[in-house]
Amino acid sequence: MSRNALTRRSFGRFCLAGASLAAWPARAQAQTFPRRIAVIDYGLAEALMLIGITPIAVMSAADWKIWVVEPALPHEVADLGASVEPNFERLAALKPDLILTTNYVAMAEPTLRRIAPVRQLTIHGGADGYAPLARSAEVTRELGRLTGREAEAEKAIADFDAEIAALGAKLRPRHPRPMLFVSFLEPRHVRVYGEAGLYGNTLAKLGLANAWTGEVNSWGFATVGVEELVKAGEAECVAIEPVPPDVWPALARSPLWTELPFVRAGRVATMPASLMFGTLPSALRFARLLDQLPPERAS
Numbered sequence: 001m002s003r004n005a006l007t008r009r010s011f012g013r014f015c016l017a018g019a020s021l022a023a024w025p026a027r028a029q030a031q032t033f034p035r036r037i038a039v040i041d042y043g044l045a046e047a048l049m050l051i052g053i054t055p056i057a058v059m060s061a062a063d064w065k066i067w068v069v070e071p072a073l074p075h076e077v078a079d080l081g082a083s084v085e086p087n088f089e090r091l092a093a094l095k096p097d098l099i100l101t102t103n104y105v106a107m108a109e110p111t112l113r114r115i116a117p118v119r120q121l122t123i124h125g126g127a128d129g130y131a132p133l134a135r136s137a138e139v140t141r142e143l144g145r146l147t148g149r150e151a152e153a154e155k156a157i158a159d160f161d162a163e164i165a166a167l168g169a170k171l172r173p174r175h176p177r178p179m180l181f182v183s184f185l186e187p188r189h190v191r192v193y194g195e196a197g198l199y200g201n202t203l204a205k206l207g208l209a210n211a212w213t214g215e216v217n218s219w220g221f222a223t224v225g226v227e228e229l230v231k232a233g234e235a236e237c238v239a240i241e242p243v244p245p246d247v248w249p250a251l252a253r254s255p256l257w258t259e260l261p262f263v264r265a266g267r268v269a270t271m272p273a274s275l276m277f278g279t280l281p282s283a284l285r286f287a288r289l290l291d292q293l294p295p296e297r298a299s
Contacts, residue, residue, distance in 0.1 A: 033148040034097035038116070040086055040108070042068050043123055044100045047140050047279040051152040056094055059086055068275050070285055091115055098146070119146065124198070124277050125219045132220070133201035136279035160280045167287045168206040174295040178211035179203065180235040180262070184243050187250035187257075188226055196220040198276055202283040206290075211235035219277070227256045236267045238293070243270065269293050 038057040039045040045058045046068060054074050058064065061079035065072070078094060081087040088111055091099075096116045101109060103122040112118050121142060123135045137157050144153025181199055182190040192212050193199040197220015203210050211232040216222045229237070237260075251257040262268060271289050275282035 034117075034146065036095065036097045037100060037147075038080065038091055038094060038096040038098075039100045040080070040105050040112075041100065041102045042275055043136070043277055043279040043282065044102065044121055044139070044143075045073075046071060046275075046281040047136065048100070048143055048147075050140060050156045050279070050281055051144055051147065051149045053143075053147055053149065055100075056096060057091060067273070068278065068282065069273075071281060086112075088112075088115065123279060125217075131196070131201055132198045133205060133280075133283055136198075136283065140280060156280065160284055163284060164202075164205050164287055167291055168208070171287075171291060172207050175208055175236060175290075177267070178209035178232070178235045180211035180229065180232040180237045181240060182229070182237065183240045184247045185223065186244060187247050187254065189223060190226060190229070191221045191223050192216075192229070193221050193276070198278060198283055199286060202286050205283075206287060211237075221276070225256075226251075226254070226260075229260055233261060234265070235262050237262045237269070238290075239268065239270045241270055241272050 035053070036056050037048060037053065039048060039055045040059045042058070042060075042064065045055050048055055049071055055077055057078035057080050058073065059080045060082055061073060061077055078090065080091055086105075086108060091112075092115045099112050099116050099118045101112065101118055101120050102124075103120060104125075106120070109118055109120070121139045123130060123139055124132050137160075140153050140157055141150070144150040181193045181203075183193075184190050192214075193210075194212050194214065194216035195201065195204060195210050196216050196218070200210050200212075200220055212222075214222060214224075214228075214231060257263055271293060274285040274289060278285075
């Protein structure tokens with residue numbers, strides 16, 4: 001058992017005090033809507049913040065500034081540790097009204113339900129696959145219903161759609177070629193993003209073409225060798241940061257890279273990261289960062 005997991009004795013001390021899912025209707029009537037909400041997923045946390053509610057706790061809060069960046073996480077939000085082994089004792093001490101999860105942490109739900117009611121809202125990598133951008137809007141509406149902030153949810157979605165439309169109008173003339181988005185794992189392998197993921201969904205909503213039409217997994221990406229990128233043809237390539245420090249020097253010596261059409265033409269750019277497993281705020285960050293790239297910027 002991990003250091004963050006409950007001991008049998010300590011778990012017994014708080015499980016009787018925790019709210020069960022069956023008790024939720026009466027509790028909801030007394031309190032109207034949950035306000036002390038803990039979240040075991042970055043994407044759900046940013047969606048909650050989008051409608052004006054700050055979670056009381058988030059998993060891996062210390063790394064938020066690395067993977068999510070914006071919106072900034074308020075300093076008062078408690079850190080629950082890694083999502084695969086949340087600190088149950090700390091979570092119980094916070095006395096949440098509701099815990100938001102995804103299917104990624106389904107194994108922890110029996111324990112979480114002894115602390116507070118749990119709502120699973122999966123956005124990425126579902127068994128049948130999701131269109132994560134559309135699903136993000138659905139989840140934003142669901143969070144609005146759960147918290148009594150339907151109007152705020154609808155406004156957030158409308159604002160998102162309006163800004164994406166404006167950005168698309170600016171970006172389409174500047175990026176007429178299909179765009180290839182990659183994350184370097186090391187000099188010879190990349191993660192490449194297809195239409196099924198949040199990046200690909202956002203690119204489509206902007207009206208831009210995705211250069212990668214090959215197969216991807218249910219999360220919207222595939223891991224391929226650099227030589228496979230020749231399939232992108234005359235694309236514009238965008239490498240998403242962070243890029244390991246040894247990558248660019250190694251690629252400069254590699255004909256697998258230097259002979260790619262977009263490399264020979266100088267159509268390679270780098271872009272700061274946005275959360276690929278995020279929701280509407282991360283999709284908007286992706287689009288805004290894309291807007292900051294000069295057309296066909298050379299690396």
